[in-house]
Amino acid sequence: MSADGRVSTPADLHLHSTRSDGTESPAEVMRQARAAGLATVSLTDHDTTAGWDEAADEAVRLGMTFLPGMEMSARQGWRSVHVLAYLFDPTDTALTAELARIRDDRVGRAERIVASLARDYDLTWADVLAQTGADATVGRPHIADALVARGIVADRGAAFDGVLHPREGYYEPHYAPDPLTAVDLVVAAGGVPIIAHPTPHGRDRMLPMPVIDELIAHGLGGFEIEHRENTADGKAVLRRVAAENGLIVTGSSDYHGAGKPNRPGENTTSAEMLARIIARARGSAPIRP
Numbered sequence: 485m486s487a488d489g490r491v492s493t494p495a496d497l498h499l500h501s502t503r504s505d506g507t508e509s510p511a512e513v514m515r516q517a518r519a520a521g522l523a524t525v526s527l528t529d530h531d532t533t534a535g536w537d538e539a540a541d542e543a544v545r546l547g548m549t550f551l552p553g554m555e556m557s558a559r560q561g562w563r564s565v566h567v568l569a570y571l572f573d574p575t576d577t578a579l580t581a582e583l584a585r586i587r588d589d590r591v592g593r594a595e596r597i598v599a600s601l602a603r604d605y606d607l608t609w610a611d612v613l614a615q616t617g618a619d620a621t622v623g624r625p626h627i628a629d630a631l632v633a634r635g636i637v638a639d640r641g642a643a644f645d646g647v648l649h650p651r652e653g654y655y656e657p658h659y660a661p662d663p664l665t666a667v668d669l670v671v672a673a674g675g676v677p678i679i680a681h682p683t684p685h686g687r688d689r690m691l692p693m694p695v696i697d698e699l700i701a702h703g704l705g706g707f708e709i710e711h712r713e714n715t716a717d718g719k720a721v722l723r724r725v726a727a728e729n730g731l732i733v734t735g736s737s738d739y740h741g742a743g744k745p746n747r748p749g750e751n752t753t754s755a756e757m758l759a760r761i762i763a764r765a766r767g768s769a770p771i772r773p
Contacts, residue, residue: 492549494752495524496737498568498680498708500555500743502617503527503535505625509617510535511542511655513748518546520748524758524770526553526570528725531586533574533617538772550771553676555680556670557586557660558682560691565679567666568708568734571765572675575608579673582661587621594622596656601627601647611628625743631695638745661693663699671703674767678734679704683718688717693725705764710735710751712757732757733762736757 489736500506508516510527517525525548527539537554543550551570558565572579585589594612601607607630615629616622626642648654661669663679672678679699683690691699707722708714710733726733735751738744762770 485505490757490763491648491755491757492523493755494522494749495551495755495758496520496739496749496751496755497524497526497551497553497734497758497761498520498555498711499525499739499748500529500741501527501535501539503532503619504529504555504621505623505686505740505743507629510539512702513741514539514542514546514548514550516741517531517748522548522749522752523548524551525748526551526677528553528555528568529766530555530566530621530623531583531590532621535540536574539636544771544773547773549773550760552768552771554583556583556666557658558663558697559657559660563676563689563691564660565663565666565691566681567663567670568678568680569670569673569675570678570705570761570772571770573767576669576673576767579669582665582669586658586660591622593656593658594624594627596626597624597648597654598630600654600656601631605631605634605647606671607631607636608633625740629732637712643727661694665704666717667699667702667704671684672732674721674765676705676732676761676765677703677706678706678710678732678761681738682707683715684713685715690721696725704731705761706732706734708734711738712739712746712750732760734761
């Protein structure tokens with residue numbers, strides 16, 4: 485919040501750079517956000533804060549407020565769960581150790597996938613590294629980009645619909661904590677945890693209600709409800725859960741540059757909800773122009 489208690493909107497609190505699986509530098513992501521008319525933005529790269537300084541400097545230069553953030557990997561059974569974390573302490577020992585463990589296993593997982601692919605396709609680990617930005621959290625999108633560069637597939641979408649789809653047999657899981665552990669770590673680091681795109685592709689993909697209830701009891705801040713992947717019926721359920729429990733509701737783009745069709749500002753977070761995130765956090769603070 486500014487000195488007079490106001491926040492700046494529109495706000496998009498879910499954007500990715502080359503520090504994880506986006507295709508643009510942190511500074512370029514901020515420039516795209518400003519061109520879209522945004523006033524408050526958060527860089528939420530996967531399991532890393534490596535892009536914060538560059539993004540914050542550019543956001544402030546452009547007259548925007550920067551909200552430090554991250555998208556933390558978690559897993560509940562077969563479900564991949566992503567926890568958006570805002571305004572946490574990036575030096576918190578327990579959280580940084582867990583993030584390092586996740587990132588390290590992402591590398592091993594990517595190497596295993598590439599080794600399997602190399603038996604059937606002209607692809608090497610060097611090809612993947614060539615598509616991975618400095619200090620980036622390596623992920624399957626970098627393998628997809630390597631497949632594109634090799635001419636094996638047309639684009640990322642084709643890679644994930646084809647070669648990298650689990651049905652093709654090359655999929656490998658990577659280590660991720662359960663959602664409760666992720667929420668506990670973020671809360672202990674003074675941050676505000678929000679479940680990203682919590683109801684994609686059907687209600688069966690949503691976390692079971694007993695798990696959601698436990699997360700709320702441990703300090704879950706809320707849900708990213710306005711996101712292009714969420715289903716209408718799932719959003720209705722979670723809006724009711726949020727209202728009954730006084731939770732925060734956000735909306736964001738999940739921008740990845742050329743990696744996805746999502747555009748900055750296609751969904752935004754209200755001033756009221758933005759103010760609640762800032763008021764609740766105690767790990768770090770917004771960076772303002």
